[in-house]
Amino acid sequence: METVELLIIGAGPAGLCAAISAVSSGAKVMLVDRNDTLGGQLIKQTHMFFGSEKQYAATRGTDITKILLAEIEKYKENIKIYKNTTALGMYEDGVVTLARNDKYIKVKPKAIIVATGASEKVLAFPNNDLPGIYGAGAVQTLMNVYGVKPGNKVLMVGAGNIGLIVSYQLMQAGVKVEAIIDAAPEIGGYLVHASKIRRLGVPIYTSHIVKEAIGLDYLEKAVLIEVDEKWQKVRGTEKEIDVDVMCISVGLTPLTELLMQKGCEVKYVPELGGLVPTRNENYETSIDNIFVAGDVSGVEEASAAMVEGYLAGLCAADKIGFRHDDFKKLKKDYIEQLHSLRAGPESDKIRGGIAKIERRAQDV
């Protein structure tokens, strides 16, 4: 059994920021990630971030990873980093089990921050399992991390920000995007992205869905169909397009398995991507000393995940006896940053979702 003060599961934007925040408060941290590289999904995000300077706006995700890792490096004597390590279970007696390079490890931390992120949703239509149909994140990983195109002709399904940004990245990689479709009557992502893509000649069809995918062993064609205002298929509006890739960009769902095993309260909140843990303003769940940060606590953008990480790291360290000298000032600042990131009308859904999971604030 290894003794640990604070265990952080997941070293993406939320987990890295939580680690930085907790060690700078004086806590000793164990940071585990199942991958070989740290940074989570930041490492494939080549676009420049929105938000304000505090969340590294106008910096590319790939560069933000380097900034955060340089910060982690400063505290390396107090952070034990375990890569290639999968958290297997969280048990009633406080033990967490890990698998590291085929070794089974047990740890008993005083507090845990779960920052496991989210996984890509799938979409239901006939033949939706054909090879050639990939999640938008998979397409980003393939092109932006490994330099390999997903194929030659792409149908993008979903006109939210991810769908629009990945479409642009596909064009940067020299791949033809045949069309972008969305079931909703309006484009979900920022219009600045949509206009940029339209100017490059890619049609965006709203009120369109995939009727079916066609192919024997892999995707060869996609059949689109229009939907009316009641989301019903309009007969006779089918369009067949030749594509070898369909990129599914219909959102993410939080990876809450560990929290559910532990018994943390979760609620189904579609605005936040599915089952999400309830938590207080410190990002502590219904179970004492179990904190969350990032997409696992509700799917948003990496900017919010980083601030949530800083906040959860600060509060988790405080909970186990390591209060940062500027605790009150920092906490207020992180909460204000989250408010401002979620202030716009495009964040209505997020705010509504958070209202459903936020537990009554504790006195701090």
Added chain:
Amino acid sequence: MKAELRIKNHPILEFKKEKILKFKFEEKDYEGYEGETIAVALHASGVKVLGRSEVKNRPRGFYCAIGNCSSCLMIVNGEPNVRTCVVQLEEGMKIERQEGKGELLWKL
């Protein structure tokens, strides 16, 4: 197919492809680069079908590419259920398509 899927010029990114690794897929010779995952090396070589499903024998390719969805499970050096989208390619690996659940190497 092989050459054209690798990105040669990119406005923002540079891809270091230095050491070539040789491996076998379904007993045929293939090549990939060090630092790539098995699924990426196969995809770049034009291999899209990584296995077959348990019940209906449907073709399976990767879906999430980050080790979540289990759609890319293959047999690697005789070991089934390897998540090829997150496991790095190694020199001399023997990779096979997996049909169904695969057989465990060890018995209780």
